[in-house]
Amino acid sequence: MxxxxxxxxxxxxxxxxxxxxxxxxxxxTEALWEEVDRAFFSARGIPYTPEVHQTLATLGFSGGAAWVREAFGVRDSVEDICDEWNRMGAALYEAKAxxxxxxxxxxxxxxxxxxxxxxxxxxxxxxxxxxxxxxxxxxxxxxxxxxxxxxxxxxxxxxxxxxxxxxxxxxxxxxxxxxxxxxxxxxxxxxxxxxxxxxxxxxxxxxxxxxxxxxxxxxxxxxxx
Structure with a gap:
């Protein structure tokens, strides 16, 4: 303990x-990344769950992108997924962090x-x-x-x-x-x-x-x- x-x-x-x-x-800022996750999955018609958010928070960008490709069959490259997350995240951080x-x-x-x-x-x-x-x-x-x-x-x-x-x-x-x-x-x-x-x-x-x-x-x- x-x-x-x-x-x-x-x-x-x-x-x-x-x-x-x-x-x-x-x-x-955890709510900002949840917003990014929801937008990313919604755009691809994939159900979003809190467990997905926690997995991504632990794996980070490249690891998370690789997991998303394998777990959900997303065809975007790891680099493109990371770039999309970074663009959305940077815009939210600039305004709200x-x-x-x-x-x-x-x-x-x-x-x-x-x-x-x-x-x-x-x-x-x-x-x-x-x-x-x-x-x-x-x-x-x-x-x-x-x-x-x-x-x-x-x-x-x-x-x-x-x-x-x-x-x-x-x-x-x-x-x-x-x-x-x-x-x-x-x-x-x-x-x-x-x-x-x-x-x-x-x-x-x-x-x-x-x-x-x-x-x-x-x-x-x-x-x-």
Whole structure:
């Protein structure tokens, strides 16, 4: 079970490095990707389910596109599917993407305290860039690793290990902030500490997340700086 560490114990920090997921964890953007998924499947006459959305969130772009081709017989190439998703996602992010209340304040506080920060996201650089200047991702993190830069999905710890490498972090001294079970499990398996962030309506198994994480966070605003 998760250790009984309240959110207030995240400040002052009990770790030397931090790695953050973006969608859902830091940002209120999971509904935007659901909008993309619904539009994509509707255009092809394929029924959409929440399980499909969760699978795509775990696999990332290339892995998700390959799965869609195999599972539903979509004839578009992986590259064309990814390009379509990125175009739709970038347009939505440019207009609607926001960070969760309290998230940016905490990131800036950690950096001011000298904690190196990395972003580990299955999102695409083009989509992240579309948020500027409203959300300056490059200005909030010391390193940004996108899913296309590593070989495997978040079912494996590749992206967290690469993020740690870029900020010179040791896993046992690094806290990974996540909201999905697959990512939390793989980070934990690689020796990282894990903080799971509650995302209402995201369809993730809350009890399973609580069972493997080191810290559970209901809201970024619960952290008293």
């Amino acid at each position: 998760a250790r009984e560490i309240s959110a207030v114990r995240l400040w002052p920090v009990g770790f030397d490095y931090a790695i953050f997921d973006f969608d859902g964890t830091l940002s209120a 926001t960070l969760r209340p309290g998230a940016e304040r905490y990131l800036r506080a950690l950096r001011a305290a000298g904690v190196p920060l990395a972003l580990a996201t299955t999102n695409d650089p083009r989509v992240l860039a579309s948020m500027a200047p409203r959300i300056d991702v490059s200005g909030l993190f010391d390193a940004v690793v996108c899913g296309k830069e590593v070989a495997r999905s978040k079912e494996h710890p590749d992206i967290y290990l690469e993020a740690a490498r870029r900020i010179g972090a040791e896993p046992t001294r690094t806290l990974v902030f996540e909201d999905i079970l697959a990512g939390s499990r793989s980070a934990k398996s690689a020796g990282f500490l894990v903080c799971d962030v509650d995302v209402a309506g995201a369809g993730q198994p809350k009890e399973a997340l609580r069972g493997i994480c080191d810290v559970w966070l209901d809201s970024w605003e619960d952290i008293k700086l």
